Amino acid sequence: MSDMTANEVVEAPAPEPPQPGRTHSVLYRIAAGNALSGVLAVVLAFLVGSVMIAATDPAVRETAGYFFARPSDFFGALGMAVGGAYEAMFRGAVFNARADTLAGQVRPLTETLKYAAPLILAGLGVGVGFRAGLFNIGGRGQMLLAGAAAGWVGFAFDLPAIVHIPLAILAGIAVGALWGALAGVLKARTGAHEVIVTIMLNYVAYYLLLYALSRKFLLQAPGSSNPQSAPMAQSAILPKILGDQYNLHLGLLLALVAVAAVWWLLNRSTLGYRIRAVGLNPHAARAAGVSVGRTYTQVMAIAGGLVGLAGINQVLGTVTSGITADLDAGIGFDAITVALLGRSRPVGILLAGLLFGAFKAGGFTMQTSQDISVDLVLVVQSLIVLFLAAPPLVRAIFRLPRKEAM
Secondary structure (H helix, E strand, O other): OOOOOHHHOOOOOOOOOOOOOHHHHHHHHHHHOHHHHHHHHHHHHHHHHHHHHHHHOHHHHHHHOOOOOOHHHHHHHHHHHHHHHHHHHHHHHOOOOOOOOHHHHHHHHHHHHHHHHHHHHHHHHHHHHHHOOOOOOOHHHHHHHHHHHHHHHHHHOOOOHHHHHHHHHHHHHHHHHHHHHHHHHHHHHHOOOHHHHHHHHHHHHHHHHHHHHOOOOOOOOOOOOOOOOOOOOHHHOOOEOOOOOOOOEOHHHHHHHHHHHHHHHHHHOHHHHHHHHHHHOHHHHHHOOOOHHHHHHHHHHHHHHHHHHHHHHHHHHHOOOOOOOOOOOOHHHHHHHHHHHOOOOHHHHHHHHHHHHHHHHHHHHHHHHHOOOOHHHHHHHHHHHHHHOOHHHHHHHHOOOOHHHO
């Protein structure tokens, strides 16, 4: 040290900050990702729904009047109201432990799967559009016309089931795809906004179907004055998967096949690459040689065919007594929520469809056993959409890190 001058003193290197471990990094990515915020949006909607259940329950309101005298009565009534409501929903949607037989106990799960199938199919159609940057709000019209086409083949021909069912399905898919492609062509050729076009096409499809159902030479059942077609031929009805004791039919398998096909389309095919490229940046995709207009048309045709499968499911599987102007049962609009909750990913849409199918199946049990309006289930669904549309709010409530900070 005596030989070193003051200028020759070497500073010790500053210690490096500790690097986060691999487990910490994985947890951080999960917390900052979209999947967790979607799950928490559902949880938050259930919490707000619990407050509404409690606020409308007579016993809770009564015990709240003397809360400070006997708080245990209030909390007991609160637990009975909220716990009873969600227990009834679980009992009507998943497993009924009160049933005497195994068939009765698992029946709620089969009802959930039955309700989920058209939601999954229509959600896939909306989700494919989202991946290309298109908002397919025309699910109702696509379902109506596709269901009408499949239903017409279903009651107008006398064929063996092995021919009749595929022919009816193909007819419905073709009409749904053509109706969806119409919006895509208008978008590609004229620049018309697909939201406006698809909403207007919903009205066109509805009144076209209503006209056809009111004319005996088109779809109206012979000898009837009601706007309804003849019932489906037995050879065109989708067979029951688990036998006649359950209502679950082949539509569920169609939905699962569609999930696998859409996953392959988006992640393994050249067309899927073009769809994702156009959805991320249509100008960059055009500069790279992708025909954006053609891709819009192809996407809307695929979306229309998928949503059309939901209409086919309704006519040939769920409501086989005849085509009506309300065969869509609101599924065309519920599919938007399913696609949003599933983040436009096929597996996510599958899970979201199962959740909303459980809502539909369990809501009726909740109403009959707990005297809670089934409209409350619609409120919970609407809250899910609200919280999904405001991810910063969900992240702020649960103190999640921002995705940009990853």
